[in-house]
Amino acid sequence: MLVSILSSIEGCMLLYSIEAPGTSPNTDGITVSVSNNITISSSTIGVGNDFVSIGPGSTNIYVSFVHWSSVGSLGKRSNCTINGTMNGVRVNTWSGAPPSSASNLVFENITMINVLNPII
Template sequence: MVHIVINGCENVDVQGVRIIAAGNSPNTDGIHVQLSKNVNIIKCSIKTGDDCISIGPGTKNLWVEQVTCGPGHGISIGSLAKDLKEEGVQNITVKKTIFLGTQNGLRIKS
């Protein structure tokens, strides 16, 4: 379902990672981040059938730069608020990222 999960972590650097899954493979998120802070995802290539990077509740200070993303859904923030007491996300930065053949590019799911 997910290649890399960053859950409940602090001060994580993911750099130079290459993730490949078939473009028609469902639920194959490349990197999922939730309940974590100070995470950097830099110079990665993520080709999956779902989200390149999925950003879940409780994510704070996420920096995404120079990522090549696609095919798939792109980078997704959400689905948030499944639970009324769920934490939101704060300070998400995406820079110099290339979306190739994605359905959405960068999206916020609510």
């Protein structure tokens, strides 16, 4: 992971540019855990894995106006571009995760360019 947000309330990340080297294929861009009311907007995130990873105990995470090259998180997304990826939008889980839920997911105004699996 390149950036970690942990135990935060009402935070905002604007105008960030984050990029992992091509030799780092399993790197998350921003990891949000045990945090509430976090906004990530107007940024560019280029990573080999999840551009935003939302961990347990997080609620009301909003991501908008972001250009990314990988995805796999929960929340609300709008006005984004996904370019040159294997997968587009998805809700990603793993077997060791504690019980959790995802609700009120919104994917809107998303442009996909050269994406092999747009929705999974």
